[in-house]
Structure formats: C-alpha cells, structure tokens
Amino acid sequence: MLITAVCTPLDDQYQLDLKSFHKLLQHQKKGADGLVIAGTTGQGTLLNRSEKEQLLKAAQDYPFSRGLCVSDLNLYSVMKNIEIATQFDAQFLLLTPMFFIRPTQESIAKFFLEILDQSPCPVILYNNPTRVGIGIENEVYQAVQGHKNLLGVKESAGKKDLKGIPIPVFCGDDDRIADYKKQGAVGAISVLSNVFVETIKKALELDPNAVERLGVLTKIFTAVNPLPIQYVLNKNHLFSSMNTKKEIGSLTREEIGKIDHILEEFWEKLSLAY
Numbered sequence: 001m002l003i004t005a006v007c008t009p010l011d012d013q014y015q016l017d018l019k020s021f022h023k024l025l026q027h028q029k030k031g032a033d034g035l036v037i038a039g040t041t042g043q044g045t046l047l048n049r050s051e052k053e054q055l056l057k058a059a060q061d062y063p064f065s066r067g068l069c070v071s072d073l074n075l076y077s078v079m080k081n082i083e084i085a086t087q088f089d090a091q092f093l094l095l096t097p098m099f100f101i102r103p104t105q106e107s108i109a110k111f112f113l114e115i116l117d118q119s120p121c122p123v124i125l126y127n128n129p130t131r132v133g134i135g136i137e138n139e140v141y142q143a144v145q146g147h148k149n150l151l152g153v154k155e156s157a158g159k160k161d162l163k164g165i166p167i168p169v170f171c172g173d174d175d176r177i178a179d180y181k182k183q184g185a186v187g188a189i190s191v192l193s194n195v196f197v198e199t200i201k202k203a204l205e206l207d208p209n210a211v212e213r214l215g216v217l218t219k220i221f222t223a224v225n226p227l228p229i230q231y232v233l234n235k236n237h238l239f240s241s242m243n244t245k246k247e248i249g250s251l252t253r254e255e256i257g258k259i260d261h262i263l264e265e266f267w268e269k270l271s272l273a274y
Contacts, residue, residue, distance in 0.1 A: 001187030002201050003034040005041040007194050007226050007233060010243040016051050018058055020239045025062045027238055031201035034065035036094050040131055041191050041226045044069045046245040056088035071096040086120050092151060093119060096126040102134045109143035116149045125153040138164040154189045175218040177203050178211045192217050195232050213269050219262045222255040
C-alpha cells in the first residue's frame, strides 16, 4: 500500500493554495492508495484548524483513503484534531507520542491505548524520534498489539531492521522502502511520492529499476523536510510556489543546485529505462 504524506501548498502570499492542492491530488491518481494530510511533510503543526478543514474537505471527492495526522502537544489538542478528522470523514489517523515532554514508554502505551479506545476510525502510530524527541520501543507495540482500531506503525526512526515489531509496519523513510518491504512491511508512507508516484509504487513492488531510481531520488533531502519536496513540486508545475510556512525557512542556492543535479541524474536513468 502506498500512502503519500501530502505537502501543503502555499501561494506567493503564504496563504493556502487549494488550486495547487487539487493538482497534487489529481497527480496522486497515478498510483497512491491513500493520503496523510497535515503530517510532518504537510507542515501539520503550523496549520490552523481552518487550514486542516479546507485540506480535508478538498480531498473528500478523490478515490483515496484519507488520513489526518492528529499529533500535538497534549491529549486535549489531539482530541480537538480528532474532531476535525471526524467532521470531514477521515478514514484513519496518524499519531505520534506527544511532543517535547519525553514521556516514559509506559505513558506512551497508555496514551496510545486511550486514543485507540476513543478513536472513531483506525489509527496508524508514528515513530519519528527526530521530530518528537523520543522513540517508540517494541514494548509499546506489544502493549497495543491486537487492538481493533490499530492499523500499524509508520517507522521513521532509521532502523535497519524490523525485528521485534509485532504489528504491521509502514515504511516512513523513503531510503528504506525496498529493505523494509523485503522484511515484510505492508506499505510505505512516502514523501517522494508527492511527485514520483509511479516510481515509488514500483519500488514497493521491488522492481529493480525503480529501486535504483529511488536510490537517486532520496539524495534530494539536502535540507529539512519539506523544503526539498516543495521545491520539486514547484519545479514540476504542481505547486504555484515553493513556499512553506515562514517558521521553517527556505532553501539556499547551494541546496537548490544540488537538488537540480540529482533530478537530472534521475531523469537520465528514467529515460534509459524506457
């Protein structure tokens, strides 16, 4: 299963650009099975309630499974995000531990179980210690294993292998898609599929040419996500600008030059494949 962690387009005035968002959703018809809105790649922690609602509403008429990242600083805020997901008929949630507080593994398990018990739709847990401040250990997965509302976990912790994880795994690192798939991952939640849907889909199927091209594409992350993929979306005329929320910053000329060089290498390999 390929789920795209969709980017959030902003116009030249740094306002939500729904026209570009619809172009992105049309593009996802080339191979995505689902979408995550307002995740790390979608600048979710910087979006207000109205922006999340507009993005979910825009996606309602598309043939994808729609998910909302509901992660936040505390249980109250998470539940408010779940209200938004419910209002706009999200079909699954993406959920990290709470940010910054560095909870114990026991408290993470209790937090997940509370959300799983209350959630109106299935949940994918999200292990992203570089963003949250703490990773999820296997004891947490064991505590939630078998819950009727649990779809699995998005693993973005840079693990080399999936040993000891007793629940379904979605690869959350584009550079590990092939390795995780060989180890039994059920799918991927991808950044690169915002643009390169067909390549990522084929890489998930372990097509050797696609896996080789994916190895080139993963080099575009020359700066913090989502800056590089926003640039590529704009370069490929899917987004009207490369803007992100001002809190994130922008690419340097050197970083843009590196991305352009990598894209040239990718297109050369793609043309040789056909």
